[in-house]
Amino acid sequence: MNDFDLSEPTQVSSFGFNVPCREFIIAAQVTRDKRMPMVDEFVLRALNLCESVSVSRLTRFFGFSQTEMEIVLADLQARSLITLEGNEVSLHSTGKELFRTAGDGPPVITDVESFPARIWFDLISKNMIRSRGLHNVKNLIGLTPSLGRADIPESFAREAFHDNFRDYLRLIRHIKNPEAWGLYAISDVAPGRFSYAQISGKQSLVLRGQPKLETSLIETGADRPQKLRLLTDAMSRALESIRDPDPTAAARSEYARLTYSTLIDDSINAEGFVDLAAWLKREQAHRDPDIASFVGSPCLERNRKNLTSLIARNSERGQSPQAWDLFWFRPGGTIWGLTEDLQTTVGELKAMSRRSPSGEGGLVATLIAPASVSSDSVKRFDRIFDRGLGARAGRGSLSVEVLLVLGVCAVVSVLVPLGNGVNVWIGRITVNHSDVARIADRLRPDDLEPELVSLWTENRTRPR
CATH class of the missing domain: 3.30.870 (Endonuclease; Chain A)
Incomplete structure (x- = not known):
């Protein structure tokens, strides 16, 4: 049998909700910062220290052959990071911007790439919600959309995705370093299907002092409870309408x-x-x-x-x-x-x-x-x-x-x-x-x- 630690809360029940949701398919472009190759970084660092230097002197400084240096400089010039005038090479304004944005850290390259996203908004609090094969589970507690929230316009989905992009990466996509990503553009927003998300809750027994039951609805980050207040209030009302039989x-x-x-x-x-x-x-x-x-x-x-x-x-x-x-x-x-x-x-x-x-x-x-x-x-x-x-x-x-x-x-x-x-x-x-x-x-x-x-x-x- 289980050996219970009665000094700690003990879960005694679980329950689940069917939360009505609306899907949106978003086509976006995002930027991601990447550490540039070491040779490119050192060349740019050298040029950042001296406004202009001859190609031959730069070649001797790094111990490169003339061919090797030509390859490096051609690549940096193609990316508009340096300026070549005759035998003189200097940082382009784009290259200088790398050092201004990086501060004391290494310069980084920013790549733009396509980023398709399927996002679900619950129809009660109109917040983004994580999906895991959304469907209607008959035996769970059903919630109904809030008045006036049975549908969500595309403009709302676009604005919500823009304003909460980092939250989406962290909470929905579980990306560990969302700060390295940036939203470059949203090219299209299309409504998808209606369905239900399953959210679980639990009740725990606390025996410190007088016995009591504590209900947990949604586990969220520190900034999320207020955003989800409408949803948790709806869950609380639904729980109040159901009950166990009486002990006898x-x-x-x-x-x-x-x-x-x-x-x-x-x-x-x-x-x-x-x-x-x-x-x-x-x-x-x-x-x-x-x-x-x-x-x-x-x-x-x-x-x-x-x-x-x-x-x-x-x-x-x-x-x-x-x-x-x-x-x-x-x-x-x-x-x-x-x-x-x-x-x-x-x-x-x-x-x-x-x-x-x-x-x-x-x-x-x-x-x-x-x-x-x-x-x-x-x-x-x-x-x-x-x-x-x-x-x-x-x-x-x-x-x-x-x-x-x-x-x-x-x-x-x-x-x-x-x-x-x-x-x-x-x-x-x-x-x-x-x-x-x-x-x-x-x-x-x-x-x-x-x-x-x-x-x-x-x-x-x-x-x-």
Whole structure:
């Protein structure tokens, strides 16, 4: 299990947003400063010290042959850096300008080159936004364009690119030395397509003093938060409209029946809240190589790695010979699954199933939702799960979540209160065969079960 440092903020959930965006294709020319060849630099430095010098004297000074010096001077003259009058050579005004702009540093050459750019602006704050294969991810939190910002004129895109060119290089293109680049000209701006950018956020638990939850929306540079205020405000409003179910004593009792563990109830303090440190200490005292406790959503990267490592270790012992079937009993509330971590978790388990001895057909993933969650809300996940089932009222607890892979593993978590308004998911992962079988018997994850109603199916029993 994880060894948590409770003195530091601990991530307990993640979520993602679909941010509406508009693309612009920009044709520009940029300048880049390059260090000139050493011979050219030394010749220009010598000429900068003396206003004019004979070619023969310059040749002797550098120890060049006459032919070598002629080649060097011809190249510098072609670039209008020197002036040749008979046998005398001097710096051209262009060459002198190199030393004025370089200061104490070496003279540099400025090259002009074409620079095509595809830039996305979000339709809420009208800021440039980084893209990574923009598309609409159905299960994320959708944001709508701000009033009057559903479209962006080409003139705005041109001006924004001009005024924020260095920010674009640093934040969007990840160029390490944007100061070496300059925007020479913008020759064309053409509107592109509409799409969505995915931006992730997280919530972290802080236990210094009274427990509290801190929400992080967009990680930005020091100068960016004010520019993105409209976007972060829209994200905050969207988060306020969704929520977890309420933690209940009945949910903790159901968790105890599924896991055969009363350690959560044993860790409730005098105020009626769960003492997280006490629960973790009790879990550590009951170490079992087939069991790991966790804090936060099971989809979080650290919990996902813990799960896959337990499965892999169990597979090495020759366990789980049968084909894999995944059943995800989601809890109630409206915030569950609104994260790309869900796709990643299901994807990693499918990949593991294909690598298993019985994995020729892969894994069938089934989502089972409580009756309190509307069928339309459940169908947002039909690109992640092969099948969707709705449970009838009264089946299961709204504040318990179970990820069950028959014969392989079970992940059981429950929402518990740590303080006033501070509720966090905690739970156990088990690959113990008896535990997994017992949990499966109690949950009865069968689409023929009369308490379950089919919402969608891929009409196949095993993915290819």
